[in-house]
Amino acid sequence: xxxxxxCFLSLVIGGAVGTTLTPVPWKLTDDIAIWSQNxxxxxxxxxxxxxxxxxxxxxCPGGCGITVRTIGDRAIKIEGQPDHPVNNGSLCPRAISATxxxxxxxxxxxxxxxxxxxxxxxxxxxxxxxxxxTVTEKLAELRTRGKPHTVACISDTxxxxxxxxxxxxxxxxxxxxFIRTPSSADAQELALYLSCGRQGTIGYDFRKADFILSxxxxxxxxxxxxxxxxxxxxxxxxxxxxxxxxxxxxxTAAKAAQWVPAKPGSETALALGLGHVIVRDGLYNKAxxxxxxxxxxxxxxxxxxxxxxxxxxxxxHSPDKVAKATGLSEKVIESLARSFAxxxxxxxxxxxxxxxxxxxxxxxxxxxxNALAGNFQKPGxxxxxxxxxxxxxxxxxxxxxxxxGNQHPRVDGAGSExxxxxxxxxxxxxxxxxSAKGDSPVQALLVAGGNPLYTLADPRAAQKAFEKIPFIVSxxxxxxxxxxxxxxxxxxxHFLESYQDVPTPRGMAHTVVSLARPVxxxxxxxxxxxxxxxQIAKNLGGFIENAFPWKxxxxxxxxxxxxxxxxxxxxxxxxxSRSRDTSLDKIFRxxxxxxxxxxxxxxxxxxxxxxxxAGVEKIELPGNIDKLPLVLVPYTSMRIxxxxxxxxxxxxxxxxxxxxxxxxxxxxxxPKTASEYGLSQGxxxxxxxxxxxxEVRVNLFEGIMPGLVAMPAGLGRTGFSDYIAGKGxxxxxLIAPAADPASGLNAAWGARAxxxxx
Amino acid sequence: MSTQSxxxxxxxxxRSSGWVVFVFFMIGLVASIISGWVAFPKLLxxxxxxxxxxxxxxxxxxxxxxxxxxxxxxxxxxxxGSPTLEECKSCHMYPMTGNENEQKFIDEYVxxxxxVPWLIYAEQPxxxxxxxxxxxxxxxxxxxxxxxxxxxSTSLREYQENRLTGYSRDIWGKSxxxxxxxxHGGRRQKMNDCAECHLKETGSKGNCFQxxx
Numbered sequence: 001x002x003x004x005x006x007c008f009l010s011l012v013i014g015g016a017v018g019t020t021l022t023p024v025p026w027k028l029t030d031d032i033a034i035w036s037q038n039x040x041x042x043x044x045x046x047x048x049x050x051x052x053x054x055x056x057x058x059x060c061p062g063g064c065g066i067t068v069r070t071i072g073d074r075a076i077k078i079e080g081q082p083d084h085p086v087n088n089g090s091l092c093p094r095a096i097s098a099t100x101x102x103x104x105x106x107x108x109x110x111x112x113x114x115x116x117x118x119x120x121x122x123x124x125x126x127x128x129x130x131x132x133x134t135v136t137e138k139l140a141e142l143r144t145r146g147k148p149h150t151v152a153c154i155s156d157t158x159x160x161x162x163x164x165x166x167x168x169x170x171x172x173x174x175x176x177x178f179i180r181t182p183s184s185a186d187a188q189e190l191a192l193y194l195s196c197g198r199q200g201t202i203g204y205d206f207r208k209a210d211f212i213l214s215x216x217x218x219x220x221x222x223x224x225x226x227x228x229x230x231x232x233x234x235x236x237x238x239x240x241x242x243x244x245x246x247x248x249x250x251x252t253a254a255k256a257a258q259w260v261p262a263k264p265g266s267e268t269a270l271a272l273g274l275g276h277v278i279v280r281d282g283l284y285n286k287a288x289x290x291x292x293x294x295x296x297x298x299x300x301x302x303x304x305x306x307x308x309x310x311x312x313x314x315x316x317h318s319p320d321k322v323a324k325a326t327g328l329s330e331k332v333i334e335s336l337a338r339s340f341a342x343x344x345x346x347x348x349x350x351x352x353x354x355x356x357x358x359x360x361x362x363x364x365x366x367x368x369x370n371a372l373a374g375n376f377q378k379p380g381x382x383x384x385x386x387x388x389x390x391x392x393x394x395x396x397x398x399x400x401x402x403x404x405g406n407q408h409p410r411v412d413g414a415g416s417e418x419x420x421x422x423x424x425x426x427x428x429x430x431x432x433x434x435s436a437k438g439d440s441p442v443q444a445l446l447v448a449g450g451n452p453l454y455t456l457a458d459p460r461a462a463q464k465a466f467e468k469i470p471f472i473v474s475x476x477x478x479x480x481x482x483x484x485x486x487x488x489x490x491x492x493x494h495f496l497e498s499y500q501d502v503p504t505p506r507g508m509a510h511t512v513v514s515l516a517r518p519v520x521x522x523x524x525x526x527x528x529x530x531x532x533x534x535q536i537a538k539n540l541g542g543f544i545e546n547a548f549p550w551k552x553x554x555x556x557x558x559x560x561x562x563x564x565x566x567x568x569x570x571x572x573x574x575x576x577s578r579s580r581d582t583s584l585d586k587i588f589r590x591x592x593x594x595x596x597x598x599x600x601x602x603x604x605x606x607x608x609x610x611x612x613x614a615g616v617e618k619i620e621l622p623g624n625i626d627k628l629p630l631v632l633v634p635y636t637s638m639r640i641x642x643x644x645x646x647x648x649x650x651x652x653x654x655x656x657x658x659x660x661x662x663x664x665x666x667x668x669x670x671p672k673t674a675s676e677y678g679l680s681q682g683x684x685x686x687x688x689x690x691x692x693x694x695e696v697r698v699n700l701f702e703g704i705m706p707g708l709v710a711m712p713a714g715l716g717r718t719g720f721s722d723y724i725a726g727k728g729x730x731x732x733x734l735i736a737p738a739a740d741p742a743s744g745l746n747a748a749w750g751a752r753a754x755x756x757x758x
Numbered sequence: 759m760s761t762q763s764x765x766x767x768x769x770x771x772x773r774s775s776g777w778v779v780f781v782f783f784m785i786g787l788v789a790s791i792i793s794g795w796v797a798f799p800k801l802l803x804x805x806x807x808x809x810x811x812x813x814x815x816x817x818x819x820x821x822x823x824x825x826x827x828x829x830x831x832x833x834x835x836x837x838x839g840s841p842t843l844e845e846c847k848s849c850h851m852y853p854m855t856g857n858e859n860e861q862k863f864i865d866e867y868v869x870x871x872x873x874v875p876w877l878i879y880a881e882q883p884x885x886x887x888x889x890x891x892x893x894x895x896x897x898x899x900x901x902x903x904x905x906x907x908x909x910x911s912t913s914l915r916e917y918q919e920n921r922l923t924g925y926s927r928d929i930w931g932k933s934x935x936x937x938x939x940x941x942h943g944g945r946r947q948k949m950n951d952c953a954e955c956h957l958k959e960t961g962s963k964g965n966c967f968q969x970x971x
Contacts, residue, residue, distance in 0.1 A: 002775075007782040014786025021787075022794020023934040027802070030930075030948075034923040037885050044884040047839075049832045 046071040054081055054572030056502050056514035057095040058495040060643055061157065061183070062086070063505035063512065064095055064227035065573060068496065068519045075099050075496055075520050080227070085512050085575045086505055087227030094641050095227075097650035101494065102523065104648070106478040106720040108491035110525035118467070119485050128527060131490055135532075136539040138471050139173065142443055143540075148174030148405035150443035154426070156181045156450035156644055159388050159503040161557055162530040165548075166448050169533050172398055172547040173540070174405025177442070179412055180424040181450035181644070182457075184224070184351040184358060185506055186745050190421060191363035192384065194599035195371075197589030200386040202367070203509035204347045206232035208380035211343030212242045213336070215267045215350035215366050219244075220252040222353025222636040225507045229352075241343070243336065245270065248635055248668065248710050249703025260336065261705055262326040264633050265749050267350065267358075268616060270333070271365035273322030276314040277337035278372050284341065288374025292584050294594035310368060310597035313616070327705070345380025346373050352507050355634035355642060355713040355731075359740045359747035361616045364599070371595045377582050383510065384587055388503035390513055391560045396547035411441045419744035427457055427737040427746035433465035440468040447474045447482050448529050449492075451644035454481040454717065454730065457737040457746050458691050475529040478645060480719040493518075493526040499554050501561070501568075510577035515568035528553045617741050623690045623752030630673070632689055632753035634713040634731040642714035649723040658699040659712060665728025666699035668710040669755070674700050677755055684758040687711070689751040691736040694729035695758060709753055799934055803918040803927050809866075809874055811859050814911045825901045825909060837890035840876045843867060877917040879928045880905060880947060887971045897959070906943030915942065 019025060048071045057064050057078075065084025069077045078098055080091035101107075111131035116122030126134075142150060153170055155163045158180045167178040185201070192202050206212065206229060212219075219229045219242075233242075233255070244256035245267065253259040262270050278284050289296045297309040319330040326333075340346050348369035351358040375381030398406070409416055411432050412425040419425060429452075433440050445466075456462045459481070466472060466485050474486035477494050492498070500516040530553035537548040550556035558565050567574045581587055590596050621631065634642075639654045641647045658666050667687060669679065679685060683698045687709060696711070704710050715728030740747035821827035828841045847868055853860055867874050882888055893899045902909070918927035930936065931946035940946055945955070953963040 002778070006779050010779045010782040011786040014783035014788075015790040016786075017783075018787035018790030019794055021791055022798065024794045024798050027798075027930070027934065028922075031802075031920060031922040034883060034925065038883055038923065042884075049838070050834045050836060052834075 045076055046074045048072050050076070053517070053519045055496070055519055056084075056500075056516045056572065057091075057098065058500050058502055058516050059094055059098060059641070059645055060226075061185070061224055061505055062092075062227050063502045063508075063514055064091055065514060066091065066095060070519060073520050075102060081572065084514070084573060085510075085577075086231070086508060086514075086573075088231035090227050090230040092226045092230075092638055093651050093654060094648065097648040098496065100648040100650055101478070101645065102496050102520070104721060104723070106480075106646075106724065107494070107524055108476065108479055108483065108489050108526075110491065111527075112489045114487045118487070121484065123489065128525070131488060132532060132535050132539065134488060135473055135490075136536050138444055139536065140540060143174065143401055146401065146404075147443060148401060149176065149408035149411075150441060151175045151446070152177035152179060152411060152429075152442045152444075153446040153448055154179050154181060154450055154452055155448045158424075161391055161501045161560070162528070162553060163449070164391060165530045165533055165553070165556065166446070168396070168547060169537055169544070171406060172396060172402055172537065172544045174398070174402035176406050176408060176410050177412070178424075179414075179426050179429060181452055181455060182357065182424075182426050182746055184354045184356075186422075186424070187358040187360050187363040187740070187743065187747070188351045188367075188506075189423075190360055190743055190745070191367050193421060194360075195364060195367060195590070195596045196384055196587070197591070198384050198386060198587075200384060201504065201506045201508075203383035203385045203504075204349055204507055205345075205380050205383065205509040206347075206507075209345045209347045210240050210380060211340060211346035212240065213340050213346065213348040213369070214242065214244050214246075214252065214256075214352075215271065215348070215362070216244075216246045216264075216354055216356075217349050217351065218250065218252060218353035218355065218636040219349075220255055221250050221638055222355075222642075224353035225505070226353070226638060228505060228507060241339070243339075247633065247705045247708055249701075250635060251638065253703075260328065260332060262328055263705065264356075264631065264708065265619065265621070266322075266326040268362040268365045268618065269317060269322050269325040270328070271348070271350075271362065271369060272314050272317040272616065273319060273326070273333050274337040274340060274369060275310065275365070275372060276317045276322070277319060277334055278341045278369075279311055279314055281338070281341075283338065284372040285374025288371065288376070288584070288595075292374075292376075292588060292594050293371060294590070294592040294596045295598040299598075307598065313598060340369065341373065343373075345375060345378075346370075347375065347380070347382055348373075349507075353636060355636040356749040357745065357747050358749075359617060359619045360743040360745065361740075362747075365616070368597055371597065376584060376595070377580065377587055383580060385504055385508065385511065388513070390503070390564060391501075392562070393560070394549060397543055398547075399543045402543065413744060422743050422745060425744050426452065428739070428744060430456065430458075430461040430465035433468055434461065436468075440465075440470070442469050444471040445469050445473070447472065447476065447486065448533075449475065449644070451476070451480045451482045451719075453485060454719075455642075455644060455732060457732055457735050457748055459730065459733050460692065461736075475532070477526070478720055480644065480646070481717065482719075484719050490529070490532055491524065491526045492529045493522050496520055497522045497526070498528050499557060501557060510575060510580055512573060512575040513564070513568070514573040517569075517572075530556070619738055619740060619747045619749065621748065621750060621752050622736065622738060625752065628689065628752035628754045630707055630709050630753045630755060631750045632667075632687060632709045632711060632731070632734055633750040634735065635710050637712050637714070640712050640714035642712075646717045646720045646724045647714065652724070652727060660715065660727055661697065663727055664695070664697045665712065665715050666697045667755070668699050668701040668704045668708075670704050670706040670708070671700045671702065673706045673708070674698060677757070679755070679757055685755050686758050687734065687753055687755050689734045689736075689753045691751060692733050694734060696729065698755075708750075709755055795934070802921060804921055806877055806917045806919055808877055808914040808917060810863050812914050813859075814909050816912070818909050823909075829901075831891060831895070835891045840878065843871070843873050846874070877919070877926070879915075879917065879926045879942070881925055882929070882947065883923075883925070885970055887969050902944065904945045904947070906940075908942075 051070045053068045057066050064087035065081030067079050067081045080089035082089040112123040115124040153166050157163050170178050242256040243258045244253040245260045245262050246253050247264045295309045319333045323330045348366050350366040370382045412428045414422045414425040453459050472486040473488045474483040475492045476483040477492050495516050496519040502514040504511050534548045537544045588594050679698045681700045687694050711731045713731050716730030717725045735751040737746035738748035830838050929947045931940045956964045
């Protein structure tokens with residue numbers, strides 16, 4: 001017997017054949033599949049009993065109630081709170097995916113100080129004691145040098161408890177410079193104050209209105225009001241008619257009964273044109289105007305000078321002129337005016353959730369339509385909601401240094417003679433710093449919410465200004481664009497880890513106060529910014545310490561909310577629609593005690609401004625029309641966060657391939673305009689404006705007016721994490737601010753632009 | 759000088775003969791079949807003992823004969839699975855009998871405040887969503903249908919753990935060929951077993967996302 005290679009091969013073949021007749025290959029294949037599904041780095045939800053915690057999402061001003069399912073100390077899923085009066089269970093993708101930010105890599109894990117150059121991203125871990133000591137010493141030093149007014153605080157809100165505490169701290173310390181970041185609320189609040197004499201927000205009873213005339217509001221596109229509007233539209237009967245005036249077929253326009261594509265920037269003219277038709281045809285509410293209106297007809301001031309009233313003002317806005325300005329037909333304008341005036345419960349809305357700010361005149365002109373309909377303080381109409389007053393205060397005393405500091409003019413120019421009624425002018429801050437001779441007028445900046453280096457118009461100018469500020473503290477939860485440029489990071493906990501009172505969201509027609517609460521234990525070494533400020537106040541001592549008799553923010557909330565705290569703890573919110581004032585006699589608190597069509601206060605302010613002509617301001621976009629023949633407009637999307645905090649990775653995943661592809665953002669262009677520039681679908685192109693340039697791709701879209709380039713707001717982040725940064729470009733960096741002469745607020749609704757194939 | 763036929767003869771003389779080749783083939787075949795059927799299962803599974811030998815029968819007598827006295831549904835409808843230390847402690851804070859397993863439980867777990875690392879025979883991978891509520895409450899099924907007659911057992915079976923996946927052998931079934939009933943009297947619990955039962959009971963195997971969410 002001879003054993004050779006053939007025997008060996010036979011043995012192997014026999015073995016192979018035999019193996020196929022055993023369970024080995026089949027069982028192993030199955031087991032390997034299961035083994036690969038259970039690799040230890042694959043995330044697996046915790047197992048255990050679920051708990052449901054009622055809270056509120058604070059990622060945008062929308063104030064939607066949420067229910068968070070937790071297992072152990074892990075937040076598993078966020079859903080809309082079904083009985084919450086704001087959103088009734090509706091929720092946007094940003095709120096749903098908030099756990100990605102909670103557990104994601106963008107978090108700042110503890111207090112840190114800058115180790116390298118600003119913006120280099122080199123940080124050194126420090127203790128909270130050291131961090132608070134650093135801020136205290138800096139503030140004490142500025143105060144000793146008699147310069148408390150050179151401290152400024154930027155916040156994204158002035159309505160909740162922690163922003164009140166920040167503001168109170170500045171007052172006790174001696175600085176008038178509490179600045180709220182810009183939003184489409186600015187012009188609305190000012191319009192409400194000037195025409196009705198009330199500080200607060202305009203509430204719209206969307207659920208009961210039968211005709212909603214929206215001047216470019218991102219009702220179903222934006223983050224600001226999404227939950228509220230989605231729930232209202234889900235409930236309303238089919239008879240409610242939504243008319244969307246917008247140059248672009250947004251989701252809101254697509255869901256509206258009628259889409260009216262007017263040229264952007266012509267909304268004021270259109271509102272006045274509608275007013276023209278309503279006044280001309282006598283379709284306005286005479287009883288309301290006779291009893292509660294002021295300056296509908298020409299009026300005389302105390303000095304005996306005659307001023308034009310609303311009737312004279314709209315005289316100039318005949319349908320033929322407005323047709324030219326807006327690009328709409330006269331017939332559309334006439335019929336729109338009539339259907340609005342003849343509706344039983346119409347509301348005219350502007351500035352809710354829009355990416356571009358309104359001018360004061362646009363806000364006033366649109367608001368005046370509601371007065372023509374006389375639909376104030378009644379179901380389906382407009383309600384005047386006062387600014388929050390649920391927190392009770394103790395009086396505080398301030399020392400001489402603080403008093404002297406507080407008397408300095410604000411660094412942003414708000415409240416000055418020129419802009420007497422404007423409370424905050426954040427977009428003027430960079431210019432004020434950049435144009436100052438010598439030292440920066442801001443020596444220390446506390447960024448307590450908001451992300452100005454991303455959201456301010458023309459962030460490059462803001463960046464330049466920030467470079468001149470010697471000491472910047474960021475309280476940001478995430479390593480955002482502003483935190484990247486700070487000297488000291490004092491991370492605030494995520495909203496699922498901390499208490500936060502949330503006042504009535506904009507647009508709500510009655511008071512709703514909600515409480516965000518700790519759903520899970522803090523993941524990192526973070527502290528509530530209000531706790532930090534209370535600690536700094538205590539360290540500074542004297543009158544400043546006395547102004548803060550609370551242990552911490554929670555103690556402050558408990559004491560100052562007293563009985564309401566229990567309701568908030570139990571229900572998560574408290575709402576009050578019954579005590580609304582339905583009598584019109586006392587609701588207008590202007591000097592005339594009436595609704596002012598052409599506010600006297602505005603007139604006085606404009607006079608002080610050296611502008612004798614009482615007319616309507618049109619906001620012209622700067623730039624050479626020959627070199628920059630197109631107009632760039634920003635738009636908001638439910639799937640892109642355009643505020644201080646960036647998208648979650650999940651939200652970016654939901655974007656269509658003609659919005660973002662890999663790292664490129666698409667701009668929308670009408671095919672007609674695109675062909676003039678030789679652009680086809682998907683082409684890479686460069687968009688240029690006065691403020692900057694961006695590399696983009698082209699998306700041909702029939703739903704946008706020719707001559708426009710539309711770009712989503714909220715992309716082009718540099719901060720946060722690798723999952724979020726580097727996608728697309730920041731549209732705000734392409735739009736320089738354009739000051740509204742009447743208010744000083746930024747009213748740049750777009751920017752002149754050019755586009756060329758790259 | 760040799761002829762061509764001489765060369766052939768010489769070559770044939772150097773090769774192993776056909777039957778030798780066949781014998782080797784058979785050796786390979788038989789050896790692999792034996793190792794595949796006998797050695798492989800022994801290699802694939804390691805045998806483990808439960809940390810405590812638990813007597814279901816005794817406990818059921820004490821707890822009113824109801825499985826859900828310990829394996830209950832939570833308020834939200836989710837299933838609690840094996841009792842936690844907290845639940846066991848509500849009776850066994852101190853020894854109630856002279857049983858050595860009880861003493862071991864108290865010494866090693868209650869006194870050290872440690873959860874018992876029970877080995878779970880029916881554990882499914884995390885990518886599988888299974889609702890006890892849908893089966894027990896919704897379809898009115900008995901625990902024993904899938905888990906076997908555990909309630910009458912006086913001792914816990916040995917636990918065979920798949921070395922590759924970490925799951926119990928019960929899922930695949932004792933028989934490598936997946937034939938016959940598993941010896942614990944319940945059901946095998948691979949995906950096809952679920953589908954088969956669903957097809958029989960509901961007329962449809964169901965959709966992927968019902969279990970893989």
